[in-house]
Amino acid sequence: MNLKTKTFVLTALLATQFLYLKAQNCESYFPMKLGATWEVKSYDAKDKLTGTNNSKITKSDGTTNNLSATVSFESFDNKNVSQGTGEYIIKCSNGVFSVDMKSMLNSKTMEVYKDMDITVTGDEMEMPSAPTVGQTLKDANLAIIVNGGMTMMNLTMKLYNRKVAAIETVTTPAGTFENCVKITYDATTNMMFKVETSGMDWYAKNIGMVKSESYDSKGKKISSSVLTSIKQ
Template sequence: MKKYIVLGLIALFAVHLSQAQSNCSSYYPLVDGANFQYTNYDKKGKEDGQITYKVTDVQSSSSTTNAIMMMEMTDKKGRAYTSDYEVTCEGDVIKIDFKSLMNEQMLSQMGDVEMDISGTDVELPNNLSVGQELPDANMEVKMKMGGGINMNTNIETLNRKVEKQESVTTPAGTFDCYVIYSETKTKMMMTNQNFPSRIWLAEGVGMIKQESYNKNGKLLGSMVLTQYSK
């Protein structure tokens, strides 16, 4: 379960699963009670768990919107992990407060563990266009577990670029999307890995689909919006 939670943090960072207010962001509606369900699939297309997000406690001022996101992750064995984290939308940029992920609720579900999260925010501007390059980002997760075991994970999101526009259909509907390519470089223990990925973003909804690949471009897994309401 500890490994599953860490992988979930990586997915959250790499795929930009924050939901932000419509007046602040064109792509992510931050409306109190909005609900988004994503289903994970393995490389063979078999269901591999779900992640559900719900927007709660939205606070807005003239230029800034803050909200709490409730996240529930369920793996294919039915094991569940829930946590709340903070999202800020300022100007026309969305930012995730990764330190807020390190809360008592999360740590209690991981057992005897201490965690520290640091890094630069993932940013997504309002005005996307084909060929546009987006800022890199990084996150470092330091874990101290029982028995003197330490595990450090560094995640970099690099070479972010808007590739194209296309329509995509999921169980939640058909959406006109921008497709954003990026590479996620992960250093965990003695292992270094680089995973290219693509996300499909629709205005007013957010992420519709995400695909991850190996270094040869073969599909490793995907995440698809299966239900949403706002």
């Protein structure tokens, strides 16, 4: 996988895995039930498997308007070889969901930079609990700075033109999900060179992301992800 492809994949991964929600209560577009497990598979432009991500809610507590859940995950490549594990916490306070983006970096990614100073900063993406078609959502930015003495790497990403494009029914290997919120966006990533992409994600209430597609600047599909199983 070359650097340009990796940049595409990183853009899609961060765009689809990170979620911040504003709601009347803590009903969400993300599973919160203790023990819930789900699997997402990713594919390249030719629909060949590139990786799998398995997640599980390992801790969940709180009240209707104040919840927190710990998500443990493990990523695998196309040969089912583990690429690392990680853990992040989803929080809800008075109807506001948030998750720390930098905590979603897996252990193998962090191991590469174990002798370096890494800083991750970014905005929180948001989505309303009762989205309406045509609604515009806020932009989001991410910056990763790695400093290893003589070696430095900067990666920045901006998601913009985020809109609620439609409410649709989506079918994946995990089942058929009605009233999925379709979010479209444009993305600009800078890491040695500038890459412009676009994408669309589908979210189901209390399930999370069920489908995602990414496209290059010419509108050609470069990657996709689908929910392949979920147990709650």
